[in-house]
Ligand SMILES: Nc1ncnc2c1ncn2[C@@H]1O[C@H](COP(=O)(O)OP(=O)(O)O)[C@@H](O)[C@H]1O
């Protein structure tokens with residue numbers, strides 16, 4: 083795993099276990115997308131004084147365009163035994179902390195999930 087923690091301040095006020103679960107969901111999805119081969123990249127960056135972005139990027143297969151808009155819907159899954167709840171939970175947790183989540187993906191090259199949260 084490559085880490086690039088550039089945010090000078092990354093203190094977020096909020097529910098530690100909810101935030102932990104949100105990040106676990108993203109890391110688990112990245113690991114599932116990559117299987118045994120791939121590179122995980124986690125980075126933080128501050129935008130202005132107050133906006134922290136956390137990037138989680140994998141070199142998995144990426145996400146088909148027609149699925150990009152549906153990823154955050156509860157129960158949307160492309161996995162045989164998936165629940166489709168991981169990203170819905172991430173989005174809810176991010177929004178409850180006055181932030182958000184977005185995704186960028188290039189089919190065949192990987193996916194990047196970006197969580198934005200306000201810092202203290
Ligand atoms: N890192 C990723 N790479 C490729 N596809 C992803 C990634 N993360 C999520 N997805 C897609 O989004 C869907 C929904 O993810 P999620 O809500 O965590 O549910 P689940 O993991 O149970 O399928 C997955 O089934 C998959 O199609």
Ligand SMILES: [Mg+2]
Pocket residue numbers: 107110111167168169
């Ligand atoms: Mg998941």
